[in-house]
Amino acid sequence: MSLREKVRPERRAAAVPTAPNDRRRLHGSIAHDLAVAIVGGRYRPGDVLPNEDLFSQQLSVSRTAYREAVRILAAKGLVESRPKTGTRICDRTRWNIIDPDVLAWHLEAAPSDGLIDALFELRRIVEPAAAGMAAERRTDDDLAAMLTALTLMERDGLSSERALQADLEFHHAILVATGNEPLTALSSGIGTTIRWTTTFKQRTGTLPRDPLAEHRQVFEAIQARDAAGARATMTALIDQALAATRDAFTKSRA
Template structure:
């Protein structure tokens, strides 16, 4: 089991802080929710990456707070965050134990973010895209039948922003997320709409992951435009087929990035 290291500015990066000297005392640079998020990120990424295996016992509140240079309250709240996401369980006399993977809330946006913070296992990536290919083509087909003018406007606005900013820019990535969100919402199915945050996070994180070591291998805008055109035309079969191609190509891009 890897021993935790001091939480420094790099661990606060998900909240937008600039990286700096890891020896800086966190309390001097952030408080409250920011620190709790940093500790949860630190421990969460260690768990999903396999540094802490199922069955491992994390440091106690007293030891963990000292090791990470945070207050006991901050460490306690971070552990509660991990418990809520299914990554760990707190047991009397045993301590905080890492749970088996099947107990994790894998679609939680934070868990997805932590998964792609390191080098995710290809089996995990494949499973995520298998879920997307089961959900999104069917959602595109339903959206083609049920979309409203407002839905179409939201998709067009998102696609225009993607083309304007590009997916190498945070604004373009946000627009990509909004495009997929708009399709799920256009289904009129509340249960599918619940997946918007999870699917959107998956789209954003895989896009960022693909660009770590090189530029995107291709322009994905044409695939998105074909999906939109089919939805606007009310052609559910074409919309589903276009979305299937979009997700398949995204998986291939991710696989190449991992290689």
């Protein structure tokens, strides 16, 4: 497979980018395409990326843009650059898998059943516990944020972008309500998982019945300071989402 086949940038470099934003978009695009090629298996751990001169020539990008793209991937654990040995793909154990970008690249590159199960396993570990903590620690402001999200979900319908954003805000509000900053930091990775799996289900026409009732049950348990109930209802909500996602994958492959 040629380098051009492995990495297919959708946007090619202008000869001289005219503004900082242009340059950021360019090396971001290169990093995206390289990352999807890596997580999709077109490059494998231990492989050495083409040197910057060859890469720049074959893909019509500047060496500076390539270097910036490599820095992005290195910061997320996908590659490492060493003098004389070049840029090598790191072992998967070193990838920052819950980084929102890394997670989005995986999901774009047709994730395996194992990855989907692992992501839901992470949700099942984190979110029920967070819901229980939120029930014990939530404030009136936390409840107001959750209720606002639920109202938007109900108003806009399951398949709209605004409803999806409201769904993400609901789950984020629960993590915020724990008062645990390291736990809240997981919100972006969890949100990326929710967004992608919901979008995938929409594309395959396998959206389940409206899960608003289950979301309301979680909210009501948190509102009532029922920690055990909050954990149980959140677990049921996640299990429902996993079952629907598996159905979507089965349908897409059929």
